[in-house]
Amino acid sequence: MASLTSHIHCQDCSMSSLCIAQPLDNDSMVRLDTIIQRRKPLQKRDLLTTAGAPLQFLYAVRSGSLKTYTLDDKGVEQIIDFHLPGDLVGFDALADGHHRSFSQALETTMLCEIPVQSLDDLASQMPTLRKQMMKLMSSELFASKQLLGDLNNRSAQQRLAHFLLTLSQRFAERGLSGKSFRLTMTRADIGNYLGLSVETISRILSALQTDGTLAVKNKLVEIRSLDQLNSLAGH
Amino acid sequence: MASLTSHIHCQDCSMSSLCIAQPLDNDSMVRLDTIIQRRKPLQKRDLLTTAGAPLQFLYAVRSGSLKTYTLDDKGVEQIIDFHLPGDLVGFDALADGHHRSFSQALETTMLCEIPVQSLDDLASQMPTLRKQMMKLMSSELFASKQLLGDLNNRSAQQRLAHFLLTLSQRFAERGLSGKSFRLTMTRADIGNYLGLSVETISRILSALQTDGTLAVKNKLVEIRSLDQLNSLAGH
DNA sequence: CTTTTTTCATGATCCTGCTCAATAATTTGT
């Protein structure tokens, strides 16, 4: 099965449309492909990056999911992001060449490993690749700043509704069902990310279940009324 | 005085150490300088960017300050960032070539105008410039994600203390006093940014004044006890 | 399969920060 993994190339990766490879012509993609390594899958709870470690690779998620977090001075975890297939992990380390956060697999997760040195070499020769990297960072930057506003002035219910909608959209973009999906993170993770207590997450999920907006069964979520969820999120 | 403004070059700009020009050698800086335009100062309340408008320039703040915000579907302002001298404005527009937010001057503000097309041309020839742009974006990205966590799980007092400390640091980096500075934004702006009501901002400022952490006189803030402010922020 | 650990659900209580309200101080416009 290792042979299967190692035989997947950018050219036929289903995630390439979201990835750094998106705007490249076939020839460029082949060149990108040659510098990319595959590695054996991460198991649940395995760490991909550690804060402070020197940056060697950027990672593209092929399947599975991760959470990115920092530890504050008191050692308290602060979740910064969740990563789904097609997402890139490691941009925050470009600033000074060291990772600034921890990334941990939430389930069995497969990745592409992109050596930053080679990527930089390639970027200097390929304007399209350079622009794509800028675009991805710019998008992430805006999304992150937008999120700040989205969360700050909103109620617990609005935050959670927004979170579920965003997940739904992201699954849909990845060719998966946006109606029905599995939360790979715990309620505590969601609460941490949204600045709410576990209890609040639990209570709101129950309430949304009761009023028919969602069907929740453990980690499985089904969106019963997208309209209602949208209006709860305030969109 | 217009002649004075137009005669300032990257080579002798006091902000160049924070700006995109930071790592460039003198020759490169001169080349960068030739593509940069100066323009007449923005007056308080003037808009620099408008959401939806095509991206033509990135801007570097030379003096003064701005706020960046979006308008939600109900037309409610959501402040995303404050910009001080040395900051770059416009990175969020690189993703699709259109500005995604409004930037408004909080006071009389001078700017450098950097045409993105020329900047991109230059970046393709100058690896150092390219890397610096990536670094700046990466830093901003991490700062923004970090901020999310910093705000989310913290009390009103911790948030405001954190905000003031960040401002203080930024002023200090810019060669200004970090002990004593002027808030160019209103209390309402701060509240909007931190997800707190104006009243809460006002009350906490009064409380910090009473307990001797700060001296506040209208827009003027003096940090009386940095230690105390630090411990309030939870650092 | 059984035991242990982790995660989730729900209730009761409390407190932080919001809303509403009234006044004062600054800033802006004429």
Added chain:
DNA sequence: ACAAATTATTGAGCAGGATCATGAAAAAAG
């Protein structure tokens, strides 16, 4: 310089969500 508008301060009351506590359900470990 004055009037109007915006911004800031302070108080009272209320409510959303945190915390504490307990039990149930899943998941992980053995």
